[in-house]
Amino acid sequence: MIEVIEVSKSFNVGKVNQFDAVSRVSCRIAPGELTILKGPSGSGKTTLMTLIGCMARPSSGRIVLSGIGAGSLFGQQPDAEIEITSLPERFLTGIRRSAFGFIFQQFNLVRGISVLENVMLPAYPTGVNHKVLRERALTLLETFNIARHASSQVGLLSGGEMQRVAIARALINDPSVIIADEPTAHLDSRLSREFMALIEGFKSAGKTVLIASHDPIVFDSPLADQVIEMRDGALIDGSRP
Amino acid sequence: MNRSLQRHLNILDFALSSLWRRKGKNLALLAVYTLIIFIIASIVFFTQALKREADLVLQDAPDLVVQRMVAGRHDPIPVSYGTGIAAIRGVSEVTPRFWGYYYDPVTGANFTLVASDDQELKPEAISIGSGVARTSRISIGDFLPLKDIKGSPVLFSVQKIFPSSSELVAADLIQLRQEDFQRLFDFPAGRATDLAVSAGNPAELETIAAKIVHDFPDTRPILKSEMIRTYDSVFDWRSGMVLVVLAVAVLSFIIFAWDKATGLSAEEKKEIGILKSIGWETTDVLLLKSWEGIVISLSAFLFGVSLGYLHVFFFSASLFEHALKGWSVLYPEFKLTPVIDPYLICLLFLLSVGPYVAATVVPSWLAATVDPDAAMRS
Incomplete structure (x- = not known):
């Protein structure tokens, strides 16, 4: 469970150009469900996701995580309840690495290295044996039908292939939550539907999925358990289809 | 792991x-x-x-070298000074040394000539460094002409070439008998280039040097430690x-x-x-x-x-x-x-x-x- 309570995020606080990207947002994301954050550009979707994904701290409000396996980082039960709002960076990084898998709009793959290395990259600091890691990455690449490109450089792949590499990378540490920011922005309709089919697989595997998108193929998908609509940093509606 | x-x-x-x-x-x-x-x-x-x-x-240099100075320049030292220096307490041995430089206009090189007390060295025979042998293109048994002070050539037969392990020291070295050295340069009799002095106790060297200057004011003692420095x-x-x-x-x-x-x-x-x-x-x-x-x-x-x-x-x-x-x-x-x-x-x-x-x-x-x-x- 991810519980967002009255969360706000402001930039340039105290200056003339202060900007409130997220304003007093509250919502709950249930485990194993697909939640869509819907809204136009600048509505605060990405900012809210970065706060939930431990990439940034809110200016006010609380975010509580439970049942995502991050408790062991604090010597507690894996599914224990943790409030992440005021944690130091080291702990936020630990949660981000173990509990969240990120799929970025621009894929954010590292150019010049192989597909296989890109997939393994998030797990390098965890100290997992390189051979084990390699096998895990190859299995993921086979799952997404891109194992033949394992030794290729990412710059040579098509948009759809790059996204599948990004998805494989997001799964390398076996996270319980997948966060995707505008994942279909650079895909045509066929590839967008293929992406949603992959999301269905994640749901079946019991993973919690959070997607920010203004693509109807995503937010109108029957897979969505909850669509949260945002505008100007605030919540318009939170409803279960 | x-x-x-x-x-x-x-x-x-x-x-x-x-x-x-x-x-x-x-x-x-x-x-x-x-x-x-x-x-x-x-x-x-x-x-x-x-x-x-x-x-x-x-390491093989003498503890102390005594040179004679005339008008601030190095001058051959009377060998008789050695007797007076040997009498100073603490001095164990005084040896006159004969050495000098020879410019060879053919090769444009400067050779270092040293008189040797090696008994195996025959009259008008020389031992040479491998640099001399290389430059003059000579080997054992060949002759090396050196001009005496009057300009007349004197032929020296090469008896020995120093091994290459001593090349840094001996590259330009020519060793010859003392009488050949004196004849070649018309070196004044009873004089030496300098005197090598050994002391039983190295701690006394500075005192010995002071006494030498006192007894022979026209000399300049050079300590081994000064040479190292x-x-x-x-x-x-x-x-x-x-x-x-x-x-x-x-x-x-x-x-x-x-x-x-x-x-x-x-x-x-x-x-x-x-x-x-x-x-x-x-x-x-x-x-x-x-x-x-x-x-x-x-x-x-x-x-x-x-x-x-x-x-x-x-x-x-x-x-x-x-x-x-x-x-x-x-x-x-x-x-x-x-x-x-x-x-x-x-x-x-x-x-x-x-x-x-x-x-x-x-x-x-x-x-x-x-x-x-x-x-x-x-």
Whole structure:
């Protein structure tokens, strides 16, 4: 469970150009469900996701995580309840690495290295044996039908292939939550539907999925358990289809 | 395997991969860095080896040499002074020495002629250094003509050539009998070039020297320790001269390395953002950049020092021997005995690896302290 309570995020606080990207947002994301954050550009979707994904701290409000396996980082039960709002960076990084898998709009793959290395990259600091890691990455690449490109450089792949590499990378540490920011922005309709089919697989595997998108193929998908609509940093509606 | 060690290995693996994908820039950097360390290491090895050779030469030098001075210039000393000096308490032996220089207009070389008390040396026979043999193209049994003071040639037969192991000392050396030496230069009878004095107790040398000056005011005693100091200052001066040139080169390199290492490209900054967003801590990024810096600078250090060692001890410092070995036309051909001073190697290591790693890590640390959500917005 991810519980967002009255969360706000402001930039340039105290200056003339202060900007409130997220304003007093509250919502709950249930485990194993697909939640869509819907809204136009600048509505605060990405900012809210970065706060939930431990990439940034809110200016006010609380975010509580439970049942995502991050408790062991604090010597507690894996599914224990943790409030992440005021944690130091080291702990936020630990949660981000173990509990969240990120799929970025621009894929954010590292150019010049192989597909296989890109997939393994998030797990390098965890100290997992390189051979084990390699096998895990190859299995993921086979799952997404891109194992033949394992030794290729990412710059040579098509948009759809790059996204599948990004998805494989997001799964390398076996996270319980997948966060995707505008994942279909650079895909045509066929590839967008293929992406949603992959999301269905994640749901079946019991993973919690959070997607920010203004693509109807995503937010109108029957897979969505909850669509949260945002505008100007605030919540318009939170409803279960 | 320990997780911490495996983390280092994983990040090192990625560091190598990162370096390789920018191989043009990094190989150029490695080449320049290796060249600088090679030059510094060569000079360190060379001067250390030369100092050692000089120390070996001076081991056999007399404790004290007494010269006669006339009008501030070195003049042949009466051999009779030896009797008075030998009477000074603490002096164990006084030996007159006969030596001088001979300019050979044919080869344009200066030879050092020394009278020897070697009983095996026949009249009008000489022992020569291999530099003399090489320059005059003569070998054992051949004759070397030397002009006497009146300009008449005197033929000396070559009886022996000194082994190449003594080349640094003996390259330009010609040994001959004392009477031949005196005849060749018309050296005044009862005089010697100088007197070599030995003392039973080296601690008394300064007192003995003072007494010699007191008893023979026209003499100048030179202590062995003064000769060692002069040799040291000569070699230090030579290495010092090169080090001044090197300092400029090293400074240029530091500016070059600083520019290369600190100039994080937009792509590198973006990559750091990506690494942070996918779960790398700031310390992980710093570890990655440290490994990159260590791989470049340590490789340059090892290549540079190894090449310097080969250059000096296997190729006789061929790149700068003419500038450093001497100013005669008789360049010695010899292999220096390897001498490595661990202190200087450690110093070279710290000065080559430390600054480069710091120049790599500091800008990365600045880039790595950005919020990881920057990658989400790129």
